[in-house]
Amino acid sequence: xxxxxxxxxxxxxxxxxxxxxxxxxxxxxxxxxxxxxxxxxxxxxxxxxxxxxxxxxxxxxxxxxxxxxxxxxxxxxxxxxxxxxxxxxxxxxxxxxxxxxxxxxxxxxxxx
Amino acid sequence: xxxxxxxxxxxxxxxxxxxxxxxxxxxxxxxxxxxxxxxxxxxxxxxxxxxxxxxxxxxxxxxxxxxxxxxxxxxxxxxxxxxxxxxxxxxxxxxxxxxxxxxxxxxxxxxxxxxxxxxxx
Numbered sequence: 001x002x003x004x005x006x007x008x009x010x011x012x013x014x015x016x017x018x019x020x021x022x023x024x025x026x027x028x029x030x031x032x033x034x035x036x037x038x039x040x041x042x043x044x045x046x047x048x049x050x051x052x053x054x055x056x057x058x059x060x061x062x063x064x065x066x067x068x069x070x071x072x073x074x075x076x077x078x079x080x081x082x083x084x085x086x087x088x089x090x091x092x093x094x095x096x097x098x099x100x101x102x103x104x105x106x107x108x109x110x111x112x
Numbered sequence: 113x114x115x116x117x118x119x120x121x122x123x124x125x126x127x128x129x130x131x132x133x134x135x136x137x138x139x140x141x142x143x144x145x146x147x148x149x150x151x152x153x154x155x156x157x158x159x160x161x162x163x164x165x166x167x168x169x170x171x172x173x174x175x176x177x178x179x180x181x182x183x184x185x186x187x188x189x190x191x192x193x194x195x196x197x198x199x200x201x202x203x204x205x206x207x208x209x210x211x212x213x214x215x216x217x218x219x220x221x222x223x224x225x226x227x228x229x230x231x232x233x
Binding site: 106 | 145147149156157158159162163164169170171173207212215216217218219220221222223224225226
């Protein structure tokens, strides 16, 4: 149950685009399309931004998009806004025999 | 409106036990898997345990296996986490989380506000 690998921090200016990577293995990210992304502001509960690799829940801006290639998933935020500054976590289902999940270590997004 | 309200956290000595509860409302509870996720102060999210809609499939993180037990009571729309042999490293905010699927694909669409567990002498 090793954590998925994310960069500790990324930054961008308002209006720019950034991408956060999430690297796992064939037992998690690469093996299933059950990859999600969460946004967490300080002192708040996480919020689902992307599920099943690339699907957006109702109400989430279309500036947020997800993709996957092999064992690496990615979250792209386009047209950066100040309110996007937050911690972002990826997660993946990780077992076919028992119900298990794993998170990435989290990425701090700074909007310059 | 989906609501998940955790309770049962508090200050506990190492080696003691604590039982967390999560009261769910606003959705058909027995249609979905549920999870416990924790976050140590200043740290990232850690999946702790998950349970399918009918309790037929259950999983635990290696860090809590053998010490924690997840359960649910669909008649009471409630999720539980029995935590035994608590350690300092279990200190965290514990979130109750709803899966989007009945069997539990770890696609969490709703989170509670969390209950704080502090393990200290």
